[in-house]
Amino acid sequence: MIRYPIDVATRVSANLSALFESQVNDPDAEQPVTLASVRAFIAGLLPASLSEAERLHHVDIDDSLLDELDALIEEFGGDSLAIEFAQSNASEPLSRVIDAVVNDENRENPPTLETIKEAIASGLPARLVGDGVLEDDEDDGLLAEIEALIRRHGADSLAEEFIRYE
Known part of the structure; x- marks a missing residue:
């Protein structure tokens, strides 16, 4: 390549x-x-x-x-x-999830794509739906989307680099 x-x-x-x-x-x-x-x-x-x-x-x-x-x-x-x-950015819903993790005051290191995957698997999208940050249907494909980004860019890539708002 x-x-x-x-x-x-x-x-x-x-x-x-x-x-x-x-x-x-x-x-x-x-x-x-x-x-x-x-x-x-x-x-x-x-x-x-x-x-x-x-x-x-x-x-x-x-x-x-x-x-x-x-x-x-x-x-x-x-x-x-x-x-x-091909441009490789997160969708707007995934960008909001990444943004929530990036802005977590308790985080010491910048989150990687793997960190975001773990947050999604641990239920962060449901909390963001409850907080009104995500719509009910916006959390459906987040895990598949983050896994695709990991396959393409690696688990250790900084998540912040993939944020995109339309």
């Missing part, structure tokens, strides 16, 4: 990042998922009988998304792994 000297995911739009994530997480996807394979996937969605401009608008894929992908391919090559370009 190539490690870029910059965080290339910060240069990718949220829509393209979501497309990368969906392709990487597709159980039927050929491995590895590269920038070129994502572009081929998009092209495969479009009916061949339409002009390229018509095809783009036909499936609500705008020119800017394809232009953005083409620019990445030009700069980094079509063989670059798509996952390297």
Whole structure:
């Protein structure tokens, strides 16, 4: 895996990042998922009988998304792994959980992703629902989400780096 000297995911739009994530997480996807394979996937969605401009608008894929992908391919090559370009942030509900742990006055060290997983498993989301910080249905997928972040970034990654509010 190539490690870029910059965080290339910060240069990718949220829509393209979501497309990368969906392709990487597709159980039927050929491995590895590269920038070129994502572009081929998009092209495969479009009916061949339409002009390229018509095809783009036909499936609500705008020119800017394809232009953005083409620019990445030009700069980094079509063989670059798509996952390297996917933004990896916590959802807003998970960000609120992380924020609650980070701001815990009794904590001596900055929490890691593993610390957040333990807090979730210990019932923190239920307390946050009771406090009105989370909605009833927002705590459902938190454990799966934190486990996915751990698989991708490691249990010792600082949780605070994944906070994102929309």
